[in-house]
Amino acid sequence: MKLEIGVGAFIVLGFACALALAFASTDARGRLGGESYRLNARSSNLGELKLRAPVKIAGVKIGEVAAITLDPVAHDAVVTLNISRVAGDLSSDSSASIFTAGLLGERYVAIAPGGDVDALADGDEIIYTQSAIVLENLIGKYMFGNAKSPDAAAKPAPAPATPEEK
Amino acid sequence: MRESIANLGRLGLFGLQILANLTPQRGSFADLMRQLYVVGARSVPIVAFGGAFVGLVMSLQGYRTLSTFGASNALGTLLGLSLYRELGPVLAALLFCGRAGSSMAAELGLMRTTDQITALAMMAIDPVRKAVVPRFLAGVIAMPILTAVFCAFAILGGYVQAVWVLGLDPGHYWSALQGSVSLGEDYAQAFVKSAVFGAVLSLISTYAGYHAPPTIEGTSRATTDAVVQGSLMILFLDFLLSALFY
Numbered sequence: 001m002k003l004e005i006g007v008g009a010f011i012v013l014g015f016a017c018a019l020a021l022a023f024a025s026t027d028a029r030g031r032l033g034g035e036s037y038r039l040n041a042r043s044s045n046l047g048e049l050k051l052r053a054p055v056k057i058a059g060v061k062i063g064e065v066a067a068i069t070l071d072p073v074a075h076d077a078v079v080t081l082n083i084s085r086v087a088g089d090l091s092s093d094s095s096a097s098i099f100t101a102g103l104l105g106e107r108y109v110a111i112a113p114g115g116d117v118d119a120l121a122d123g124d125e126i127i128y129t130q131s132a133i134v135l136e137n138l139i140g141k142y143m144f145g146n147a148k149s150p151d152a153a154a155k156p157a158p159a160p161a162t163p164e165e166k
Numbered sequence: 167m168r169e170s171i172a173n174l175g176r177l178g179l180f181g182l183q184i185l186a187n188l189t190p191q192r193g194s195f196a197d198l199m200r201q202l203y204v205v206g207a208r209s210v211p212i213v214a215f216g217g218a219f220v221g222l223v224m225s226l227q228g229y230r231t232l233s234t235f236g237a238s239n240a241l242g243t244l245l246g247l248s249l250y251r252e253l254g255p256v257l258a259a260l261l262f263c264g265r266a267g268s269s270m271a272a273e274l275g276l277m278r279t280t281d282q283i284t285a286l287a288m289m290a291i292d293p294v295r296k297a298v299v300p301r302f303l304a305g306v307i308a309m310p311i312l313t314a315v316f317c318a319f320a321i322l323g324g325y326v327q328a329v330w331v332l333g334l335d336p337g338h339y340w341s342a343l344q345g346s347v348s349l350g351e352d353y354a355q356a357f358v359k360s361a362v363f364g365a366v367l368s369l370i371s372t373y374a375g376y377h378a379p380p381t382i383e384g385t386s387r388a389t390t391d392a393v394v395q396g397s398l399m400i401l402f403l404d405f406l407l408s409a410l411f412y
Contacts, residue, residue: 003199003200003203004199006203006207006208007199007202007203007206007207009207010202010203010206010207010210010308010311011202011311013210013311013315014310014311014312014314014315015311015314017311017314017315017317017318018310018311018314018357020318021314021317021318021321021353022349022353024321024340024343024344025246025317025321025340025343025344025347025353026246026344026347026348026349026352026353027344027345027346027347027348027349
């Protein structure tokens with residue numbers, strides 16, 4: 001009798017631990033969502049945006065990045081977003097931007113709602129997008145942007161080390 | 167060299183013999199329950215305490231290092247990922263090997279020395295089916311359960327150290343943990359790893375015990391071999407599985 005109680009308690013303890021761990025220490029809650037629909041967005045530079053990066057409106061997570069592909073004709077990045085129905089209707093002039101969480105954190109997609117009466121449906125494309133801000137571009141603008149100021153005429157402009165990006 | 171290759175071959179054939187005898191028979195469930203108690207239920211205290219102390223010390227050391235980068239809020243990430251990916255399955259398997267693996271090898275070695283295995287064979291009972299298969303199955307079933315217990319106590323120990331002793335914010339601890347551990351990639355694969363470790367450990371321990379020379383020295387050498395070879399095999403397989411998964 002003691003044997004069966006021991007084994008039963010052992011198995012119950014194991015499953016209780018496994019279940020508690022699954023909900024308390026993994027992202028299981030985040031994955032159990034309701035219905036969702038897909039939207040596309042094009043961007044000229046994604047930065048370090050990864051798959052399953054969050055999509056936020058007003059700072060609240062309402063979806064994830066489902067797929068990232070390259071358009072071989074226009075050489076734009078096409079990002080597919082999974083938007084939860086909890087977010088309601090997004091007007092067709094909503095804009096999507098790629099921001100960074102914190103100073104050097106991971107990239108996420110922020111959607112700013114617009115004012116149009118038409119709503120985006122499953123499979124539509126978000127037209128207004130803003131690419132990620134890349135640190136090297138900022139540094140390049142700072143270094144070579146000085147060449148246009150009047151002080152630069154007095155001292156020679158620094159020799160460009162790499163061709164400036166678009 | 168040829169001897170060790172032959173040994174490896176014998177080990178593989180023994181494993182096949184165990185697998186061939188896996189079909190349930192009358193009385194095999196009672197044997198399995200008994201072995202689950204001996205191998206699994208009685209390993210819970212050592213695994214739980216080991217997990218709690220691993221969580222405590224990892225939290226302590228991790229906090230010291232992370233706070234030099236100002237990233238002490240990532241302690242939950244450090245603890246969760248290292249536990250699920252590596253430390254949980256490996257340390258639970260090593261503890262299991264030391265406790266249950268050695269006891270399996272010693273029991274089977276003693277059965278061999280006191281001629282109980284010969285007696286079973288003379289009664290037309292397959293000794294592998296009667297003595298080895300329940301231990302093997304108990305090891306395979308108990309190992310993932312023990313890994314879950316280990317990880318649970320380690321995370322709790324990490325929480326105690328981080329929040330009650332070091333003063334980290336509990337919200338940061340849990341949110342970092344939950345945000346970084348993936349259910350499918352990290353959590354599930356910890357259990358896959360531990361099931362593989364359980365199977366290999368049980369195979370090595372029962373092989374060492376069953377094929378021990380029927381002397382006192384033979385039994386003690388079998389116990390030592392089971393623990394040493396089992397531990398090395400766990401570390402090797404851990405590297406192999408990690409390379410496969412990641």
